[in-house]
Amino acid sequence: MRIEVTNLRRYFGRTKAVNGISFSFDSGQIFGFIGPNGAGKTTTMRIMATLDEPTYGNIYINGISVTDDPEKARRLVGYMPDNLPTHRDISVHEYLDFFARAYGIHDPQRTEVIESIEEFTNLLGIRDKTLKALSKGMKQRVSLARALVHDPPLLVLDEPAAGLDPRARVELRELLKVLAQRGKAILISSHILTELAEIIDGAVIIEHGQMVTAGTIQEILQGTKGAEAATITKVLIRPIDDIEPLYRALLEMPHVEEAHLAGDHIEADIAGDEETACELLAELVRREFRILEFKQHRAHLEEIFMNVTKGHVQ
Amino acid sequence: MKAMLAHIDNRMNPIVIKELRQAVNGRFVASLLILFLMISILTFSLIAMSAAGSSNVITDGGQDFLFAMQCVLVIVCMVFLPGYAGLRLAGEWSDSNTDLMFITTIKPRAVIWGKLLATVILGMMIYAACMPFMMLSFMIRGVDLPTIVMILLIGFSSVVIGIQLGIFAATLSTALGFRLLLGLLILVALGYLAWGTLMMSHDAIDFGLFSSWDDGQMWAFLSSWLVMLISVLSLLFVFSVARISQPTANRALPVRLTMSGVWLLNTILLSVMAIIERESMVIVVYLYATSIALGLTLMIVVCERDRWGPRIRRTIPRRGLFRMIAMVYYSGALGGLLWVAMTFGLALGATVIVFDMADRSSAFIRIELDEAIVNCTRIVLFAYSYSMTALLLRRFMVGKILRPDHTWALVLVLIAIGSVLPMLVSMMMWGTSGMWNHKEAWMLPNLMLLFTDEHQLRSSSLLFYGTWAVLVTLLSGPWLVGQLHNFKPLEPNADRELQAS
Structure with a gap:
């Protein structure tokens, strides 16, 4: 499966939040999405998750356009926004069950899916705890589990490591590695570049809404050094x-x-x-x-x- | 049986399941149920004790008890349930929190329906807890069973409207100040709804409105109530759905279709009533109500987009005629203006036809119709002129500081200025004496002029609003042409090329 971002532009009035971004990556790859605050990362990710639409350009997930066919595209994307679950009075298991139902997964498949995700994200021990009783790291895991509940081939993770303690970061990193090995394409934005460096296969660096460079780490390195310095x-x-x-x-x-x-x-x-x-x-x-x-x-x-x-x- | 239950479980709205689970896990519902049971027992005991020494208990003790219970149920449900539903939705949804609404494949319609249904189920639980006590009123005597059932149904349907109102309020602006103001307004609206319901219940109990099923008045009342219920509920429902739908979607389609349906339903009901009862004033009142609603709609449609995103443009019909029809039902200020014009024209036509069918006898009555047509045209032209002027100002002067969806605020400001400023100028120039009669030109932009019954002023204001409407339309000419030009389907693969919108 290939994810293609073609000449993506998103304007808010005169502000060019995203201005002509193009890149692509494949299944099994983890791509870092890097840029300063306000560079247009979240806007691009929201468009990829069909939550917004571009002014021009498009994103194709396995050939399906997020603009033309948002319903189909939504089934292919697991989006983890930078905000955490806010629901009160609901347990982890009930929360995942709700999202599984919302994606139209019927029983008995639903029960199996939720249990396997709880096991994978190490949530089995806290499945009956209410969301309000969870730490930030646990909530991040719940959020990731929710993004995985419909088994999407593409994961779009917006600052998943923000505010996590070192142990939670390491756990998240390991989970992402395993997911990539299982064939998921992962686009991840983070400010913690040292963390990203250890897991990503490639990166897209944007600034001021424009793409500065994109490609595998090797390609970017060569690009920054220039032809002679290569x-x-x-x-x-x-x-x-x-x-x-x-x-x-x-x-x-x-x-x-x-x-x-x-x-x-x-x-x-x-x-x-x-x-x-x-x-x-x-x-x-x-x-x-x-x-x-x-x-x-x-x-x-x-x-x-x-x-x-x-x-x-x- | 197990398979059937599993099938039902799979088919249920996920929002309902989640909401009910949260309600069970939380303390609110359990506390409310216990409170209701205690109030029911207390009320019953008090009525029983006060009636013990009175001869009233033999004749109408049940009436007092039923009405007391209805008061408790309606007031408490009207305060708690809309608040509960509204706060729950507002806590989960905002422009910045996309946690629930769009990430999954669940539709906004299902979200609102789920929230409504879950809260209605909670309301049913509360009613179920109180119902045995209300039935006791039958045993105390003075009230018949059909009346008890109908009173319960009317009270409950008002509560359902209240819940939907609470949900709608939760989908509106996220600014705290506006929310507080809105909360206050909603509280007042709920108060009126509760008051109206209780007055209606009181009259129905007193006069035994539901005791005879052959009574035409009862059926007229019931059908009016049902149409009102369907109209208000469906409008609030689609408004709520439109509010939480993605801005990239064609939010106007379900709203305008529902508004057309509600308008048609009310037109049919009131026309039938006017013709059967030979009461032509019914249709005149209908025209006034329609005009006021359309005037308010005008203030809202100018807040709509004047550009269409690729997702919407891909669904615009290619053929010219279909495209024109589609425009009326697509998000966009021009489409909204056309819809209002079309609906007002149809309402005028329906009024004239039904008026003639209901009463052909009196020339005096005919004058009432002519006056109604002039007044209603003034109302719509007044709203159109101010709304279009606000749109013009927003586009040319305050576009940088005012978002399109806040144009309604500019309309209100203009109305306030138009109502106060010329009057102040007039007072400074000529003093207060005779101002209204002789310096009427200064009064023309005034909102209060819509309520005048002076013939001369009505004619002047019709001419004034008409001229203003033509002028503002001419000034907006390029924008109107641009809207028509831009409303076209997106070419295939246009997204791959950079093109001017």
Whole structure:
């Protein structure tokens, strides 16, 4: 299944909340949706969940347009908004049962579905607790369970980790990984980029309603470095012995563009790809340098984000 | 049996199930039921004790008890149930909280229906708790069984209207100040409804309206009550559904269809009554009521969109004639204006026809019809002129600070200015003496002029509103043409191209 966002625009009067966003991703992929506050993330997600319609453009979920056929599209989307369930006097199980009924899932299938989701989201132990008695982390799990109740192939999660404690975040991250392995396409927005970096396959970065970059992490990295810089591989080398001889040797090597000392390790830019980096390591070993650590230095999502955005808010 | 129950369970409105579960889990319903039982026992004891020493108990003790119980039931249900239904919906739904309404495939109609039905079931539980006590009034004597049943039904149907009113209020604006004001207005409306119901119950008990099933008056009363019930309930229902429907949907379609249906139902009922009773004034009153309703509708239709989103445009018929008909029933200010014009024309036609059929004898009565037509035309032109002027001002002057859906507020401001400012200017220039008679031109924009029975003023104001309406229509000409031009279906794959709306 493929999710295609084509030239999406959403104007509120003269405000261009979303202005020409296009990207796509597939089943089994987790895509991060990143941007500063007011960039247009929630608006895009609401359109994807059929809660709003675009001024121009469209979103296709497995070929079904969210504008032309919102009822069909809604069955394919599990939307988790940034607000938590507000219902009082209703237990977790009753809440999920209500949504299962609302999606037209009939018994006995309904009972099976709810039980399996409660098990998956680890809600079995608290299924009889009322929603008002739950912590924020538990409510987030209930919210995710609700989004999963009709088994949608696409999950749209708006800031699911906001306000969660570290344990709840880790649990959520693991759940999302499992869901992606089960073939769900997941679009997730979050401000906690370090968290996102560990689970996403790709990202869409938007600012001021416009798309800055989109693609897999590798594609984005290459895009931000530029064509020429794409052939540079950054490595981190930590020797077990004295660092100075290794540093001098590196400076004399043909592929090493730049090297500098950074405490107990050396950071070097190698002209070439990962293959060249492997050859460099082999050469160092051949010269009997004892290397404790040799690793490719990847740019963090935060670095990418800071590089490509300008901090505009509308 | 098990399969049948499972089938029913699967088919039930999910909102009803959720609401009833929450009602059972919460303390409100249990407390209310206990309270009612205590009030019923207390009332019964008090009436019984006071009647013990009186000879009244032999003749009409049951009447007092029945009316006392009806008062308790109607007043308490009218306060608690609409409040309960309204607060529950308002707590779950707002423009910013999409938790319930749109995420699932459940339709807004089912949401409102579920809320109404669940609260009606709670009301039935309360009535069921009180019914045995009310039946005791039959044993105390003075009231017959049909009257008891009809009194209960009338009281309960008023409570249902009250519940729907509470639900409708919950779907309106989320601004706190407006909600407080609205709450107050709803409370007043519920008070009037309860008062009317109780007065009607009192008269019915006193005069034994429901004791004879052959009485034509009873059937006339019942049919009027039924039509009123259907009209008010269906209108409040579709208004509520439209309020919680997505802004991208064609919200006007069910509303205007229902309004047309309600108008037609009332036209038929009142026409039949006027012809059978040979009472032509019935249809004149109908024309006044229709005109006032259409005047209010005009203030609301100018708040509607003047652009159609892709989701709506995809459903616009392609053929010219169908497109014209569709426009009347599509969300949009121009469609609303056309609907009002069409309905007013039909109401005028129906009035003239039925008036002649009901009473051809008196030339004097005929003058009443002519006056009614002039007055009703003034009402509609007054509302049209102010509403269109507000629309014009919004588009050219205050568009940045006033949202289209708040244009009604501008209409009210203009009416207030039009009613007060010219009068003040006139008073400053000529003083208060003879102002009304000799400086009438300054009074023409005044709302109060609609109620004048002075012939000269009526004619002047008709001319004034007519001229104003023509002027404002001419000034809005480009907008009207633009609306007609923009009301067209979206071309296939148009979303893939950037095009000017």
